[in-house]
Amino acid sequence: MIGFLIKKFTLLIVSLFVVASFTFFLMHAIPGDPFTQDKAIPEEILQAMYKHYGLDQPLYVQYIDYIKGLLTFDLGPSFKYQGRTVNEIIAEGFPVSLCLGMEALVFSVVAGITLGSLASFKYLRWQDHATMAIAVLGISIPSFILATFLQYLFAMKLDLFPVARWGSFSQTILPALSLAALPTAFIARLTRSNMIEVFQQDYVQTAKAKGLSSFHIVTRHVIRNALLPVITFLGPLTAAILTGSFAVEKIFGIPGLGQWFVLSITNRDYTVIMGTTIFYSAILMLCVFIVDILYCFIDPRIKLQEAPSSND
Amino acid sequence: MTDPSSCFEPLTDSDRSLESHNETLSYASFWQEGWIRFRSNKLALIGSMLLVLLFLMAIFGPLLTPYTYYETHLNLKNLPPSSKFWFGTDELGRDLFTRVWWGARISLFVGIMASLIDLAIGVFYGSIAAILGGKKEELMMRIADILYSIPYLLVVILLMVIIGSGITTIIIALTITGWIGMARIVRSQILQLKQMDFIKAATAMGASRRRILMKHLIPNCMGPIIITVTLTIPSAIFAEAFLSFLGLGVQAPIASWGTMANDGLSALRYYPWRLFFPAGFISITMLCFNLVGDGLRDAFDPRLRS
Numbered sequence: 062m063i064g065f066l067i068k069k070f071t072l073l074i075v076s077l078f079v080v081a082s083f084t085f086f087l088m089h090a091i092p093g094d095p096f097t098q099d100k101a102i103p104e105e106i107l108q109a110m111y112k113h114y115g116l117d118q119p120l121y122v123q124y125i126d127y128i129k130g131l132l133t134f135d136l137g138p139s140f141k142y143q144g145r146t147v148n149e150i151i152a153e154g155f156p157v158s159l160c161l162g163m164e165a166l167v168f169s170v171v172a173g174i175t176l177g178s179l180a181s182f183k184y185l186r187w188q189d190h191a192t193m194a195i196a197v198l199g200i201s202i203p204s205f206i207l208a209t210f211l212q213y214l215f216a217m218k219l220d221l222f223p224v225a226r227w228g229s230f231s232q233t234i235l236p237a238l239s240l241a242a243l244p245t246a247f248i249a250r251l252t253r254s255n256m257i258e259v260f261q262q263d264y265v266q267t268a269k270a271k272g273l274s275s276f277h278i279v280t281r282h283v284i285r286n287a288l289l290p291v292i293t294f295l296g297p298l299t300a301a302i303l304t305g306s307f308a309v310e311k312i313f314g315i316p317g318l319g320q321w322f323v324l325s326i327t328n329r330d331y332t333v334i335m336g337t338t339i340f341y342s343a344i345l346m347l348c349v350f351i352v353d354i355l356y357c358f359i360d361p362r363i364k365l366q367e368a369p370s371s372n373d
Numbered sequence: 374m375t376d377p378s379s380c381f382e383p384l385t386d387s388d389r390s391l392e393s394h395n396e397t398l399s400y401a402s403f404w405q406e407g408w409i410r411f412r413s414n415k416l417a418l419i420g421s422m423l424l425v426l427l428f429l430m431a432i433f434g435p436l437l438t439p440y441t442y443y444e445t446h447l448n449l450k451n452l453p454p455s456s457k458f459w460f461g462t463d464e465l466g467r468d469l470f471t472r473v474w475w476g477a478r479i480s481l482f483v484g485i486m487a488s489l490i491d492l493a494i495g496v497f498y499g500s501i502a503a504i505l506g507g508k509k510e511e512l513m514m515r516i517a518d519i520l521y522s523i524p525y526l527l528v529v530i531l532l533m534v535i536i537g538s539g540i541t542t543i544i545i546a547l548t549i550t551g552w553i554g555m556a557r558i559v560r561s562q563i564l565q566l567k568q569m570d571f572i573k574a575a576t577a578m579g580a581s582r583r584r585i586l587m588k589h590l591i592p593n594c595m596g597p598i599i600i601t602v603t604l605t606i607p608s609a610i611f612a613e614a615f616l617s618f619l620g621l622g623v624q625a626p627i628a629s630w631g632t633m634a635n636d637g638l639s640a641l642r643y644y645p646w647r648l649f650f651p652a653g654f655i656s657i658t659m660l661c662f663n664l665v666g667d668g669l670r671d672a673f674d675p676r677l678r679s
Binding site: 072073075076079080083084087088090091194197198200201202203205206209210212213217300303304307308311312323326327329334338341342345346349 | 523525526527534619621638655656664667
């Protein structure tokens with residue numbers, strides 16, 4: 062098992078390195094530089110700025126400096142916001158995004174498992190069909206569309222929630238719901254199909270034959286086994302919430318990292334784009350890694366050579 | 374279904390129809406069998422009909438109005454839906470009905486092109502890896518693993534920032550890591566098929582690797598391949614709409630559903646139709662593709678057949 066984890070960890074590091082190099086060279090492949098503007102900047106100031114940001118060095122020196130910076134968790138300065146570093150921007154925006162993301166995550170896990178189990182108890186009856194219809198809707202409606210719809214209906218028309226901004230709990234509900242819809246639908250479908258599969262297993266039949274109550278069978282035998290694969294969904298779940306946050310934070314005017322990321326794209330603030338991309342990638346890969354570790358501990362049946370593949 | 378007591382209950386009509394169903398199935402080929410299953414899935418059928426309708430409207434929709442997607446009428450801006458402008462107009466007085474169907478052309482084109490390119494690269498890479506085996510396969514799949522672990526939408530956003538917006542660049546950005554899912558599925562299918570007797574028989578009869586791949590392996594993977602393509606299309610449509618919504622997609626005056634939704638967002642409070650028509654069509658299209666994809670999976674995935 063240690064070998065398996067080392068292999069996974071190496072993959073994580075290599076992937077992160079690939080992402081970092083990939084973003085670095087892509088960003089430097091763009092014609093022009095961050096200071097190319099409509100307004101001509103005097104040559105001396107330009108040279109001073111190049112020197113200040115180390116842009117007068119050859120590319121490989123810049124690359125080595127950048128990787129060195131990454132190893133010490135220093136993502137460099139922002140080109141558009143004078144005197145601000147990418148680290149500061151992340152430190153400011155990420156807690157807000159994390160808070161919103163956690164709320165969405167908890168909601169989607171609880172609601173998804175509940176809906177999925179209920180559907181499996183009523184397999185092929187109307188409750189099952191209704192839940193699965195809602196789930197396929199949840200998968201099909203993109204979070205940014207659901208967010209605008211919720212904002213229009215519940216904030217603008219019915220006046221039940223604040224329209225935008227960040228601060229109080231009631232302001233988090235609509236954005237968290239829009240982020241949670243897609244993962245909830247996925248988890249509900251996954252839970253349902255797993256529950257149905259487990260219900261057909263021999264050990265459940267044995268438990269029934271022993272005359273155990275259906276409550277006992279479900280809580281002791283079915284749920285535990287059916288929920289294992291749901292854990293593998295943690296990786297794609299984080300990805301969905303994270304990318305969803307770009308649009309949802311923009312719609313609700315939430316000062317999180319997603320909003321910053323979109324803003325830095327519009328501003329072509331390359332160091333911030335680069336830094337945020339690497340930061341996001343690291344978080345996602347870490348989540349997948351944690352899932353792999355958890356899976357080893359929770360399910361002794363797992364074959365360690367072939368890791369549970371998470372697909373998004 | 375697994376409840377023992379149900380074994381002693383008399384057969385209902387639905388049980389009987391299921392039995393006769395099974396009898397016909399046993400004589401049907403793989404495709405016929407799948408088609409029978411698919412046909413009985415009402416939601417998937419409705420989804421495919423709506424998709425046909427969407428395609429027809431994408432082709433003929435813009436021809437139904439006297440307007441173009443780019444022509445502006447500043448005295449006719451932000452009009453609500455009416456008999457003259459069926460979906461209303463936007464802030465430049467452009468007819469939304471015409472623009473929505475132009476958007477449909479772009480969304481469907483991007484979705485289908487991206488999925489077809491994913492299909493070509495994925496099938497090629499996956500089957501080559503599975504055929505080669507050994508160290509080469511290991512290396513190829515490691516590379517795929519590393520690319521796969523990079524968050525998909527982040528790569529796409531990054532590429533769009535760098536290569537600039539436009540339909541071609543969106544398709545390039547979507548396919549640059551999008552093919553990996555297909556490659557993995559094709560590889561795992563072929564690895565399973567390679568163990569089958571008919572492949573061994575073909576090898577024993579001296580068929581070349583190329584012939585075995587083209588005549589035996591790939592045709593037998595068609596089920597999973599088609600399902601994957603159908604489910605890749607909505608995710609590509611979503612990605613295009615999402616990028617356009619973030620301002621990275623196609624550029625004005627071309628209308629994509631994502632750009633229209635982005636334009637409509639600022640006017641949500643007063644002119645909600647400007648957001649709701651494009652947003653509604655994105656959702657309906659994704660819903661239809663998902664329904665059809667689910668239907669195909671239920672119909673053709675051999676693992677689900679009991």
